[in-house]
Amino acid sequence: MAESAAKAxxxxxxxxxxxxxxxxxxxxxxxxxxxxxxxxxxxxxxLSSYHFGNKRGLFDAVLLRRAEVLNETRLAALxxxxxxxxxGGPSVEAIINAFLEPxxxxxxxxxxxxxxxxELIAQVNSSFEWGGQLMTKYFDPLxxxxxxxxxxxxxxxxxxxxxxxxxxxSGALTLTFAHTGRIDQLxxxxxxSEDMVGAYERMVPFVAAGFRRLCDK
Amino acid sequence: MAESAAKAxxxxxxxxxxxxxxxxxxxxxxxxxxxxxxxxxxxxxxLSSYHFGNKRGLFDAVLLRRAEVLNETRLAALxxxxxxxxxGGPSVEAIINAFLEPxxxxxxxxxxxxxxxxELIAQVNSSFEWGGQLMTKYFDPLxxxxxxxxxxxxxxxxxxxxxxxxxxxSGALTLTFAHTGRIDQLxxxxxxSEDMVGAYERMVPFVAAGFRRLCDK
DNA sequence: GTTGACTTTCAACAATCGTTGAAATTAACT
DNA sequence: AGTTAATTTCAACGATTGTTGAAAGTCAAC
Numbered sequence: 068m069a070e071s072a073a074k075a076x077x078x079x080x081x082x083x084x085x086x087x088x089x090x091x092x093x094x095x096x097x098x099x100x101x102x103x104x105x106x107x108x109x110x111x112x113x114l115s116s117y118h119f120g121n122k123r124g125l126f127d128a129v130l131l132r133r134a135e136v137l138n139e140t141r142l143a144a145l146x147x148x149x150x151x152x153x154x155g156g157p158s159v160e161a162i163i164n165a166f167l168e169p170x171x172x173x174x175x176x177x178x179x180x181x182x183x184x185x186e187l188i189a190q191v192n193s194s195f196e197w198g199g200q201l202m203t204k205y206f207d208p209l210x211x212x213x214x215x216x217x218x219x220x221x222x223x224x225x226x227x228x229x230x231x232x233x234x235x236x237s238g239a240l241t242l243t244f245a246h247t248g249r250i251d252q253l254x255x256x257x258x259x260s261e262d263m264v265g266a267y268e269r270m271v272p273f274v275a276a277g278f279r280r281l282c283d284k
Numbered sequence: 285m286a287e288s289a290a291k292a293x294x295x296x297x298x299x300x301x302x303x304x305x306x307x308x309x310x311x312x313x314x315x316x317x318x319x320x321x322x323x324x325x326x327x328x329x330x331l332s333s334y335h336f337g338n339k340r341g342l343f344d345a346v347l348l349r350r351a352e353v354l355n356e357t358r359l360a361a362l363x364x365x366x367x368x369x370x371x372g373g374p375s376v377e378a379i380i381n382a383f384l385e386p387x388x389x390x391x392x393x394x395x396x397x398x399x400x401x402x403e404l405i406a407q408v409n410s411s412f413e414w415g416g417q418l419m420t421k422y423f424d425p426l427x428x429x430x431x432x433x434x435x436x437x438x439x440x441x442x443x444x445x446x447x448x449x450x451x452x453x454s455g456a457l458t459l460t461f462a463h464t465g466r467i468d469q470l471x472x473x474x475x476x477s478e479d480m481v482g483a484y485e486r487m488v489p490f491v492a493a494g495f496r497r498l499c500d501k
Numbered sequence: 502g503t504t505g506a507c508t509t510t511c512a513a514c515a516a517t518c519g520t521t522g523a524a525a526t527t528a529a530c531t
Numbered sequence: 532a533g534t535t536a537a538t539t540t541c542a543a544c545g546a547t548t549g550t551t552g553a554a555a556g557t558c559a560a561c
Contacts, residue, residue: 113541122519242410242459249419249454276494329511
């Protein structure tokens with residue numbers, strides 16, 4: 068009763084997105100069938116096709132839903148760090164922080180939806196067939212604004228160095244949020260992949276130091 | 285004629301591995317059918333199952349084949365950098381270099397097999413269902429030796445910091461070799477994903493600076 | 502040249518896949 | 532209450548999936 072009431076509370080369309088998000092995150096696009104999504108969402112098989120056209124449309128809708136939210140939050144964080152900066156502009160550390168901190172802000176610890184989403188993004192980012200196109204489409208317009216801020220913070224940087232540094236950041240970031248559990252096994256429990264706050268607090272100085280080494284001339 | 289002669293030169297079992305490697309790299313495990321592999325390898329459908337048991341066995345064989353080679357080359361590079369070091373032991377930069385340089389050494393520019401392999405590894409590394417298990421199985425025994433060397437180079441480091449730093453390195457590394465083309469689009473051609481030498485030359489100081497910032501106390 | 506082990510082919514299995522047209526139900530609005 | 536539009540269900544389509552048993556072929560050793 069409690070479960071079916073909870074399921075009935077949210078609309079079917081959102082239930083489909085939630086179920087697809089979780090399943091795509093775990094098994095990838097091709098590893099999930101429309102029937103499995105429908106089953107998990109407690110919905111008829113044909114309904115996903117009705118709402119999203121086809122499987123690919125469903126996949127895109129899953130990606131887009133939280134991309135819009137994350138982009139807005141990141142933009143606000145960037146504006147805020149600019150406003151709080153001295154006349155010299157925000158530091159590299161502050162800019163990196165504005166990029167990373169919003170990923171933890173969305174109730175990450177409680178909301179498993181966001182966790183699934185970041186796991187999915189990690190897969191998409193390093194996927195040959197989607198990494199270039201989809202990440203560019205959904206995230207790079209905003210990333211460019213962060214790159215502009217970094218160019219001001221590191222005015223003597225070679226642009227190619229800056230882009231490579233962002234690429235390294237992107238790889239470190241998405242793998243960390245992929246939650247594969249590898250670091251738990253490698254470190255034998257010394258470092259825990261669930262400790263996203265610890266990862267975040269280390270990633271900011273790690274990445275900023277890399278930017279400075281290559282781009283602070 | 286020339287093509288079929290070239291195909292006939294290599295044994296069928298290797299042709300299957302090559303074809304599977306290329307296809308898995310592009311479309312992932314679930315995105316490739318046994319029929320597509322057989323077609324690409326110019327081989328009967330049932331032959332892959334005969335040699336490797338089933339689809340999963342084929343996947344594992346693809347991963348294992350070059351993992352053994354890469355692990356040996358990396359181990360040799362680590363030993364060499366230890367031998368060439370002062371009495372204080374090798375620097376962080378030298379150790380990172382010994383980890384990265386072998387990925388370029390295997391005729392990377394010419395041999396598309398290695399390119400496909402690294403694209404596949406990138407996907408596996410950030411995949412939820414395989415990242416933890418398979419990467420640990422195939423690579424972490426050797427990674428531990430690199431971690432030991434890093435502990436000597438950074439004797440005052442907190443172990444948890446060290447493991448997180450390696451995790452960031454792993455993410456940056458695999459995304460770079462994933463070859464998704466995203467950096468080309470983001471940078472509008474200023475940075476090129478084909479330029480693996482340029483990426484390597486930047487990644488060593490970037491990562492080493494991060495290690496030093498967090499672990500050099 | 503006959504044996505025996507290994508390799509390759511062929512044909513087919515049951516299961517699952519994404520998609521869709523038509524019917525049934527619900528919602529919205531006058 | 533009556534009409535229209537949006538949503539949901541049902542049933543089924545043809546195509547593709549991984550796997551396998553049995554037959555055919557290949558090769559080396561004696």
